[in-house]
Amino acid sequence: MDGLLKDYDLGKLTVATIASHSAFQILLGAKREGLRTLALAPPGRGWFYSRAWFVDEVWELDLRDLTSMADRLLSRSAVLVPHGSYVEYVGWRAALEIRVPTFGNRYLLEWEADQHRKMDLLASAGLHVPRTYGSPDEVDGPVIVKLYGAKGGRGYFFARDADELREGLREVDGPYIIQEYVVGVPAYHHFFYSPLMGRVELFGFDVRYESNVDGRTFGLAEPTFVVVGNTPLVLRESLLPGVQRDGESFTSAVSERTGRPPIGPFSLESIVRDTLEVVYFEFSGRIVAGTSVYMVHGSPYSLMYFKEPLDMGRRIAMEIREAAESGRLQEIVT
Numbered sequence: 001m002d003g004l005l006k007d008y009d010l011g012k013l014t015v016a017t018i019a020s021h022s023a024f025q026i027l028l029g030a031k032r033e034g035l036r037t038l039a040l041a042p043p044g045r046g047w048f049y050s051r052a053w054f055v056d057e058v059w060e061l062d063l064r065d066l067t068s069m070a071d072r073l074l075s076r077s078a079v080l081v082p083h084g085s086y087v088e089y090v091g092w093r094a095a096l097e098i099r100v101p102t103f104g105n106r107y108l109l110e111w112e113a114d115q116h117r118k119m120d121l122l123a124s125a126g127l128h129v130p131r132t133y134g135s136p137d138e139v140d141g142p143v144i145v146k147l148y149g150a151k152g153g154r155g156y157f158f159a160r161d162a163d164e165l166r167e168g169l170r171e172v173d174g175p176y177i178i179q180e181y182v183v184g185v186p187a188y189h190h191f192f193y194s195p196l197m198g199r200v201e202l203f204g205f206d207v208r209y210e211s212n213v214d215g216r217t218f219g220l221a222e223p224t225f226v227v228v229g230n231t232p233l234v235l236r237e238s239l240l241p242g243v244q245r246d247g248e249s250f251t252s253a254v255s256e257r258t259g260r261p262p263i264g265p266f267s268l269e270s271i272v273r274d275t276l277e278v279v280y281f282e283f284s285g286r287i288v289a290g291t292s293v294y295m296v297h298g299s300p301y302s303l304m305y306f307k308e309p310l311d312m313g314r315r316i317a318m319e320i321r322e323a324a325e326s327g328r329l330q331e332i333v334t
Helices: 023-032 046-050 063-075 084-090 092-097 108-112 115-124 162-169 237-258 289-294 300-304 312-325
Strands: 014-018 036-041 057-060 078-080 143-147 157-159 176-180 185-194 199-210 227-232 264-272 278-284
Touching: 014 023, 014 084, 014 312, 023 036, 023 289, 023 312, 036 046, 036 063, 046 057, 063 078, 063 084, 063 092, 084 092, 092 108, 108 115, 108 237, 115 176, 115 237, 115 278, 143 162, 157 162, 185 237, 185 289, 185 312, 199 237, 199 289, 199 300, 199 312, 227 289, 237 264, 237 278, 264 312, 289 312
Parallel strands: 014 036, 014 078, 036 057
Antiparallel strands: 143 157, 143 176, 185 199, 185 264, 199 227, 264 278
């Protein structure tokens, strides 16, 4: 990585990301911090991003061929910023292989791609997690079946008992995990780990709006979990110290298991029971789409660290800019 960065023109540093998911927020934040911006769009989508004043360049390409674009990205002094669409459509293997400086801990994307390794990492941080079942024979109550990868809930399904689970699994193609279905309120926690500041910043919360769970189905459809949008959430303040400790414990566990902390944004995804116990069922080792709810006015929680409210896109850009200016860019990329 040092060899790649030594040829970078830091005066023309470019933030590049896949034109999907949270790209608007990432590219707008970069432009606000004075960085150049590049949207990597799948065919037929580039025209939409080219209309945004904060997008300097748009490249249309087959996302499966991104690794072949490495030299071209290096010529732009590009830093790749991963998000959910990057993980799902480019793939974690390509994310590990591409010879372009990548903001964050790219090795964490491999852990994110495997549901069982995800839960193992959360448990190793000492966080409360749902029970995981090895087979329908172990199931003694409601469960949720989740597929691997960043699919936005597509293909997930709910089963009330072992018999219903066996029936549902007949339609599953590919690896999955069977988890205890925890009853409570979903809350998705946004964090930012700054190597430059040496701290974990609590950056906000959101709730996902899911098609056949939250939509107007009038009992006509089985619950499914395809995410169609996000809404902001203000968590009750008495929960915040515990949530902060959980974010710090997760950061330590990631450092121990991968050799690097979860640089930049990450999310811990939870259910809050009526006892106010927070149970974590997922993590995302990069920016999540729910942070976009703060894109205009910024997160109120960011005021703990800064004198003005910030969104996650601008927070990423601040870290990149300040790292470049202080000669520490190698600390925030992998």
